[in-house]
Amino acid sequence: MANSVIYAMYDDDQTLLKAAKELVGKGIKVKDCYSPFPVHGIDPVIGVTRTRLGIVSFMFGLGGLSLAMLGTWYFMIHDWPMNIGGKPNFAYHLNMPAFVPILFEFTVFCAAHGMALTYLIRNKTLPGMPAVNPDPRTTDNRFVLEIDSHDNQGMTTDALLEAIKGTEVFELNHKKY
């Protein structure tokens, strides 16, 4: 059987959510969902796992903090200690309070930019990347469920289409590949 993709378009986020629940209830695997804004509650229905970007940000922050501590120690204590207003310049922990603003700023700098870059790379949203949304209206006011026949080997395409027609679908597109 030739593989095909079905794009079921809905005109409302709540209708789409209801339809996704119905389809998944019938054992149909929904591949993805395209929407103009986050549809809350869709992730667990179609099996999208929680993102770990928060952890990424924390790791980058930790890296930034360590780097800033290493830098301030090297510049101010190890390489060239300077007497600035009599501040202790012979031991890192004694001079450290004066470095807190720098440590903080650099932590934030690394956490924010590290996470943002990871986000763009993981999303495959980078300058010059082609858009893959099936219909230009999905960034305006339409919501699309993508169902791949490859993921639903147990059902014929006709049965899939029949099930989708049972929902309040607005428009139905069927593409063979």
Next chain:
Amino acid sequence: MFKEASIREPLILGNKSYGDITADVVGPIENKAPKGWYIAITISALIALWGIGCILYLIGTGIGTWGLNKTVGWAWDITNFVWWVGIGHAGTLISAVLLLFRQRWRMAINRSAEAMTIFAVIMAAMFPGIHMGRLWLGYFVFPLPNQFGSLWVNFNSPLLWDVFAISTYFSVSLVFWYIGLIPDFATIRDRIKTPVAKKVYGILSFGWSGKAKNWTRFEEVSLVLAGIATPLVFSVHSIVSMDFATSVIPGWHTTIFPPYFVSGAVFSGFAMVQTLMLIMRKTMRLENYVTIKHVEYMNIVIIVTGSIVGVAYITELFMSWYSGVEYESYAFINRFSGPYLWAYWAMMTCNVISPQLFWVKKWRRSLGFTFVMSIIVNIGMWFERFVIIVTSLHRDYVPSSWSMFHPTFVDIGVFIGTIGIFFTLFLLFARFFPVLALNELKSILKVSGEEHKNKH
């Protein structure tokens, strides 16, 4: 689905659908710009050119062209720097702090407020740069290995903290703003007809497609960035205030400075947001999105932060007397009764008395009154920085070196010029960028839209 209490005023007025929101925001980008826009950008670009001319003259000749003298070594340059950074603070406060507090009204104003932040911080960053005199040696502020042996920057100095704070603040705000813009650029890309514009918005939108996982990540990134931008915004102006507070100059050497500067920053920033939003809602017909209620909320923030600023002024006066230090006392007596008393009392009137008028509900819901007040507040906040900086310096410990500060045409030209550059950038933003956060507004349409509220 989340339901908002019906007692709350709706945030999106009229009978709007998702498509209407797109049309209302993208429409002005697709259509030809109105005549008023061309007039406005011509005026601001001319002012900007004058400013750039003054800056080039300054760089070519040296900072002797400013009115600085041996006693007043810091004046309009740093006044303008602090003023612009302060204005920037409202944008981050709206997008980060209000996001954490789940304030939905921020969604109509966050995009423009963040744009304002970025442009204001660019203006601010220019002043320390041109104050160096030799701008081409600007890289010396970074701890780079160099040809002079182990000559590192001084990490104990608040001036270096400032370098780190401002560059972090600017770049993080820019990234935060752009990440929010990506999905909205995708909306424009999929809608706009002209091929060149489609191509440009296609590149700007980074190929955003709005998949479920992308949106999950988007929300996580927004939340985490808001979480780290919140302490960042407080730290930035605290550090700016430490440029003064860690010195030993009477009038600067006070521990109250960090919170006092931060609230002053938010105060002036919201005033600038009001100025810009009131013009924009009128000219771009955004009355249904930026409602009277939004204006009122912002005015409430202005009352709160304005009152904190007022308390800080009075605390400063009290402490100068209570400390018993005669230099400290004199610095403040000189402020309110010396040769710069006009600046002090202008500051007091604009910042302490005028925001209190917003206690009257009718006034804080009046657009005309708000507009006038927003300009008064910004003038007052400029005077605040001028008073703190110049009046503390101009009469130092040796009366024979007492002097006054007289701005030259370069001082004035650079300051007015930055206002021109700022408005030029903002007008370009208003013309080519989605001025409202489309994806966020759509997500609150059913929660807080007027039509949906009336139905339930």
